[in-house]
Amino acid sequence: MKKIVLPLILVLIVSCKKEKTNAFTLQDDVYFLASDSLKGRATGSAEELMAAEYLMGRMKDLQLNPAGDSGKFYQTFSFTPKKDPHQEVIYGRGDSTITGTNVIGFLDNKAAHTVIIGAHYDHLGMGGAGSLYREGAAIHNGADDNASGVAVLLQVADSLQKKGPKSNNYLFMAFSGEEIGLLGSNYFSKNPTIDLSDVTYMINMDMVGRLREDKTLSISGTGTAPIWNQVLNATNPGFKLVLKESGVGPSDHTSFYLQDIPVLHFFTGQHEDYHKPSDDAEKLNYEGMQQIVGFITDVISELDDDPKLTFKKTKNESEEVPRFKVALGVVPDYLFDGEGMRIDGVSEDKPAQKAGLMKGDIVVQMGDSTVVDMMSYMRALSAFEKGNTTKVVVDRKGEKITVDITF
Incomplete structure (x- = not known):
């Protein structure tokens, strides 16, 4: 630059x-x-x-x-x-x-x-x-x-x-x-x-x-x-x-x-x-x-002519995030509003890349857990420890693909 x-x-x-x-x-x-x-x-x-x-x-x-x-x-x-x-x-x-x-x-x-x-x-x-x-x-x-x-x-x-x-x-x-x-x-x-x-x-x-x-x-x-x-x-x-x-x-x-x-x-x-x-x-x-x-x-x-807005407390979503002992090595697509967790990027030399996962894949199952959104993905990921191996199912352009992931 x-x-x-x-x-x-x-x-x-x-x-x-x-x-x-x-x-x-x-x-x-x-x-x-x-x-x-x-x-x-x-x-x-x-x-x-x-x-x-x-x-x-x-x-x-x-x-x-x-x-x-x-x-x-x-x-x-x-x-x-x-x-x-x-x-x-x-x-x-x-x-x-x-x-x-x-x-x-x-x-x-x-x-x-x-x-x-x-x-x-x-x-x-x-x-x-x-x-x-x-x-x-x-x-x-x-x-x-x-x-x-x-x-x-x-x-x-x-x-x-x-x-x-x-x-x-x-x-x-x-x-x-x-x-x-x-x-x-x-x-x-x-x-x-x-x-x-x-x-x-x-x-x-x-x-x-x-x-x-x-x-x-x-x-x-x-x-x-x-x-x-x-x-x-x-x-x-x-x-x-x-x-x-x-x-x-x-x-x-x-x-x-x-x-x-x-x-x-x-x-x-x-x-x-x-x-x-x-x-x-x-x-x-x-x-x-x-x-x-x-x-x-x-x-x-x-909002120009409106009175002062009324404040409301909301739930703290960060308090609901599970703790992780392992990482899949992907960047989630936080704007995805469909079913599953869409991958927006894959980190080099991490479990996802080693298993062949790609940008655009939608994770729909991890082990025994169905993934329907970001929160269910995080809950599923939090169950694994380093050294564990599990199957991950992704939707790749309409085709279901199963890979083995080792954390």
Whole structure:
């Protein structure tokens, strides 16, 4: 990927600000954030600060007001990295601390309520614990995860600034520290720069750059307010919606759900480049991203004259996930709404590949257990231990194929 020189980009931002127009496209934002020059935007790195400076310039260009600490666009937080994955993060300065930077802009319409629109901009840097790449250190550009969400956020901000509804205020937030535990959104939710009691709902965009040909779009959090299903179906321009009720998930909307704020999380699905160096800007579906911009803007417009949304608690689906002692070595297709568990990617040198399973296969039986959905697949997988052998039945383009799997 070609490197992008930061000073040139900032000059363009300044010139665009003078013209008071948003001359930036989705591609412009993604290609900058996902360039090799930013070396994967690891939390607390010099390159993440370069990305933060770019985002601050974009928010100024969009004529947003600073809404971070002390009248600035930045909200910084320091923390001690976890040595144990189950350990709670400790915020505050001290030995071996890292400082993350949230970038926050505010569109003040002098309204009673505020809508929060967010997306994380950090990624994995050169790899590390979260990477699925096994060939050493390499730049993880994170185009879909999550330059795509940030680019959509900026376009939504432009739409709301130019022609959007004015009955709510809008807080636009680019979060740091998502990849290492939702740190930026969690910190903001407990140290808000606005009154959270005035927030009517929060919208999160995380991995919205790979819309498929069938236009499948996953939206989580639909159970967190009674009106969500009605609004989403009324404004849907033609997406195949996969609606999930839970307000808890592995992204930043969770931090706001835990503050009793209704949430939505938009997501176009995982893919074989997830958390790998190959998640590059040229692979994104920009037309699909623009359609998502329109959809989110329409959802916001539809709720313009509504009172503050009523919050509802939902079940925590993550608490129902079984524990695994083994792995099949596949990436599930989380957007599949048919019967079984469809494989969206196969990892090298893992049980699935060794048995001949392929992308697109639909697992319908594992051992004695019938697989009808993701949860039944996970329950079946949790019954096995390392060294076990079992039969797995898959549906491959209408043909039932049985293979032997050794974990």
